[in-house]
Amino acid sequence: MAVRVVFVVATWFNGAGVIAYLLLWRFMALAEPESSPGLESAERRGLRSGSRRRFGPKEILQTIAICAIGAGVLVLLQVTGRGISGSLLLPVLVGLLGVAVVWRQLDDAAWQRWMRQTSGWAFAARAAAGVVMIVLAGLYFFSQERGWSGIVDVASAAGIALVGAALILGPWISKLLGDLAAERRERVRSQERADVAAHLHDSVLQTLALLQKNAGDAAAVATLARRQERDLRSWLYGDEAQHGDSLVAALRLAAAEVEDAHHVPVEVVGVGDAALDPDVSALARAAREAMVNAAKHARVARIDVYAESDGRTAEVFVRDRGVGFDPAAVAEDRLGLKGSIIGRVERHGGTVDVRSAPGEGTEIAMRLPLRTTTDQETST
Amino acid sequence: MSTLRVAIVDDHAMFRTGVRTELESSADRVEIVAEAEDVDSAVAAIAEQQPDVVLLDVHMPGGGGLEVLRRVPSSAKTTFLALSVSDAAEDVIGIIRAGARGYVTKNISGPELLDALERVAGGDAVFSPRLAGFVLDAFAGTIEIAQVDEDLDRLTEREREVMRLIARGYAYKEVAKELFISIKTVETHVSSVLRKLQLSSRHELTRWANDRRLI
Structure with a gap:
């Protein structure tokens, strides 16, 4: 807020505030978006290449454009005679340039280290720059005649002197603030460590204990390991489908339940997503039934589930490469396929296509027109 | 068919051993010519051995698989198959865009991995x-x-x-x-x-x- 006021005030100086604001807006490093703990840790340890921001030709062009606008405004003001005298303009411009450079670097670790040094050549150079600026300000002040313009002179001289003082005192202030921030970070980190420890205790340790108990039972071990993997993966790398009620979230949940109950891995791939209205949740329940059927009857090592929603239609495919069956020969009283899958989806306005042949596996394709056009398109 | 010369690049020794054991059971089709555990050793090993296919972990010390792909000269005839446990879309798409010819997850079965390696080596x-x-x-x-x-x-x-x-x-x-x-x-x-x-x-x-x- 205070920063914005400064910009507004600076606008009085030949519109410099507007330009400075635009430049800062362009160059200030943006806050990095938060990532999941696993990815962040991988980045910290250098296991993956971070997403570094680079300046491309577009950014450079933008900057040139902004500077051109600034120059234009400046010239316009000078020509119309509303501007300030050239002797004042130059120092102001230099000062603004300095401020821009400093602010651009605010988040830069190297710069912070440089700023915090209180000995060595860097400190000497900085102190010298500050002193020179203060002396210049004094000279400037005393060489001017008093008068109507005196007020402006005094103000700008004092301003330059302040900048000089800030350059000298800056390191200590910066260090103080830095220490405070470090302390806060440390506290947050220790809280996070406690969270991690609690999570590991509740999940991984328990699973490891169960694994030891069930060491003789290969199927149980595989299921436990897979469940733990799923849990840990979604915790470490996040899982967009976990928050919010959506088709993909419901399918993942169903897949997890089927995996646990029938010891068959179920792989869910989702493209786009749909909100979970009554129709869509019927679709999800039908898909769950299809997964259960595949897990029970197909005798396979893996089930693939693919869901695609484009805002108008939701489609779910449940596929296995198992023993298959002849759809025409299914007895009328087999409730699983007829009632729980086909009937359910058709009641909600969808269609079901069952494709299977003995020995060729089975695929159940379910299509459902979405009632409301949702904003679930993934890229716009 | 000549045997495929494969390098395994992964920072987890246990995983490398596991893959080696699985692939060595079909020694007539693949030969493991190098193993590496970080970016530097991987780049060196690839330059020295010129393998047909590199099985490349996405997350590794020194900048990850992406860095390996950046540093191996594009003139090399080696192809890359990316492999990861993370499934982060950004990393997967990133490594494909950097030049890997495919992506599989670490829970892939032995025969499937073998197929994938041969497919990648064949330019697919x-x-x-x-x-x-x-x-x-x-x-x-x-x-x-x-x-x-x-x-x-x-x-x-x-x-x-x-x-x-x-x-x-x-x-x-x-x-x-x-x-x-x-x-x-x-x-x-x-x-x-x-x-x-x-x-x-x-x-x-x-x-x-x-x-x-x-x-």
Whole structure:
């Protein structure tokens, strides 16, 4: 807020505030978006290449454009005679340039280290720059005649002197603030460590204990390991489908339940997503039934589930490469396929296509027109 | 058929051992010529051994698989198959765009891995259902055809069909049977999708990967 006021005030100086604001807006490093703990840790340890921001030709062009606008405004003001005298303009411009450079670097670790040094050549150079600026300000002040313009002179001289003082005192202030921030970070980190420890205790340790108990039972071990993997993966790398009620979230949940109950891995791939209205949740329940059927009857090592929603239609495919069956020969009283899958989806306005042949596996394709056009398109 | 010379690059020794054991059971088809555990040793080993295929972990000390791909000269005849446990869309798309010819997850079975290695060495692309899902997601969208002046920025209808079938869990030969085309044609479509994924400057692609870091 205070920063914005400064910009507004600076606008009085030949519109410099507007330009400075635009430049800062362009160059200030943006806050990095938060990532999941696993990815962040991988980045910290250098296991993956971070997403570094680079300046491309577009950014450079933008900057040139902004500077051109600034120059234009400046010239316009000078020509119309509303501007300030050239002797004042130059120092102001230099000062603004300095401020821009400093602010651009605010988040830069190297710069912070440089700023915090209180000995060595860097400190000497900085102190010298500050002193020179203060002396210049004094000279400037005393060489001017008093008068109507005196007020402006005094103000700008004092301003330059302040900048000089800030350059000298800056390191200590910066260090103080830095220490405070470090302390806060440390506290947050220790809280996070406690969270991690609690999570590991509740999940991984328990699973490891169960694994030891069930060491003789290969199927149980595989299921436990897979469940733990799923849990840990979604915790470490996040899982967009976990928050919010959506088709993909419901399918993942169903897949997890089927995996646990029938010891068959179920792989869910989702493209786009749909909100979970009554129709869509019927679709999800039908898909769950299809997964259960595949897990029970197909005798396979893996089930693939693919869901695609484009805002108008939701489609779910449940596929296995198992023993298959002849759809025409299914007895009328087999409730699983007829009632729980086909009937359910058709009641909600969808269609079901069952494709299977003995020995060729089975695929159940379910299509459902979405009632409301949702904003679930993934890229716009 | 001559044996395939394979290098395993992964920072987990246990995983390397596991892959080696699995692949050595078919020693007539593959030979493991090098192992490496970080970016520097991987680049050195690839330069020295010139393997046909490098099985490349996405996350590794020194900048990850991406860094290896950046540092190996593009003139090398080595191909790369990326492999990871993380499934972060950003990393997967990133490593494919850097030049890997396929992506598989670490829980892939031995025979499947063997197939994937041979496919990559033969110049084809390997798409797991998950990667196919990422691709469909990345190329999904509302760009009007008239707005697209670069063919790289969208999938053809046929390519989309192939990707959807792969995402549904179909193997290449099942895709071929389903669409009444030859396996060779399926491979051509998949390679073409891979090329688009690598070359497309479509800005949605990068933004998509950044927006949905996590899948």
